[in-house]
Amino acid sequence: xxxxxxxxxxxxxxxxxxxxxxxxxxxxxxxxxxxxxxxxxxxxxxxxxxxxxxxxxxxxxxxxxxxxxxxxxxxxxxxxxxxxxxxxxxxxxxxxxxxxxxxxxxxxxxxxxxxxxxxxxxxxxxxxxxxxxxxxxxxxxxxxxxxxxxxxxxxxxxxxxxxxxxxxxxxxxxxxxxxxxxxxxxxxxxxxxxxxxxxxxxxxxx
Numbered sequence: 001x002x003x004x005x006x007x008x009x010x011x012x013x014x015x016x017x018x019x020x021x022x023x024x025x026x027x028x029x030x031x032x033x034x035x036x037x038x039x040x041x042x043x044x045x046x047x048x049x050x051x052x053x054x055x056x057x058x059x060x061x062x063x064x065x066x067x068x069x070x071x072x073x074x075x076x077x078x079x080x081x082x083x084x085x086x087x088x089x090x091x092x093x094x095x096x097x098x099x100x101x102x103x104x105x106x107x108x109x110x111x112x113x114x115x116x117x118x119x120x121x122x123x124x125x126x127x128x129x130x131x132x133x134x135x136x137x138x139x140x141x142x143x144x145x146x147x148x149x150x151x152x153x154x155x156x157x158x159x160x161x162x163x164x165x166x167x168x169x170x171x172x173x174x175x176x177x178x179x180x181x182x183x184x185x186x187x188x189x190x191x192x193x194x195x196x197x198x199x200x201x202x203x204x205x206x
Contacts, residue, residue: 001205003034004091007084007129008201009099012137013167014156015147016186017193021137022097024194025201029093037087040097042075045082051075056153063154065110069118072103077125085129100126101134105169106155133204135197136170137186144186 010018010025019040026036042052051071054060076099087094100122107113141163148156174181182200186193 001032001034001202003029003093003201003205005088005093006133006205007088007094007096007131008204009096009101009131009134010137010197011098011101011105011134012170012186013105013139013141013144013163015144016137016139017147017190018097018137020190021186021194021197022095024190025197026095028194028198029095029201035090035092036095037083037092038095038097039079039083041079041099041102042072043079045075045078047078048075056155058152058154058157060154065107065113068110069103069107069113070121072107073121073125076100076122080126080129085127088129096131099131099134101131101136101170101173104173105166108169109165131180133201134174134181135200136174136181136183137193138167138171138183139185139187141167 008025010022012018022038026038029036042048042055051074055063055068055071055075084094084096100118103118103122104115107118108115141160145156145160145163171183174183182197182204184193184196184200
């Protein structure tokens with residue numbers, strides 16, 4: 001098993017269990033002797049956390065979608081420079097809760113944004129270092145949003161039709177690049193979901 005210097009992303013819609021599954025995967029890999037670093041996007045740096053507060057604040061209702069996309073990329077640029085690149089250089093396995101795949105699902109089409117637009121900005125922000133493996137947790141929107149017990153943030157408050165499209169955008173990404181993506185049914189018991197994620201990561205690691 002070789003996960004040294006590998007960059008793995010767990011992603012998906014609201015309430016799909018990404019954060020829980022990221023922690024479970026970290027624990028399982030650590031037990032197998034893998035040096036793991038877990039980060040969240042946006043966040044994991046002082047600058048990134050401040051940007052996250054702006055992005056998710058329900059009071060920022062006037063935010064344009066291009067502004068939103070660029071703020072995510074700014075936080076991502078700081079995360080890559082300050083945290084992820086150094087960790088990968090130390091041959092750690094980086095597990096990231098969300099990444100560019102989120103922007104390609106949540107901001108795609110907003111104010112005319114195309115996938116080419118988003119990927120072009122991402123190339124600058126992440127210096128061309130795309131994830132080695134992306135695991136998408138898939139759930140029907142009705143079921144995933146039932147899991148949200150806290151007050152909804154700015155993006156979670158968007159219409160249900162928007163979140164249906166976000167889900168489809170994730171599935172489209174996976175279908176377009178099946179070699180790097182794995183789609184896991186996130187609507188089951190957490191341990192069952194974890195078992196499938198771990199199996200996918202171990203298969204990837206060889």
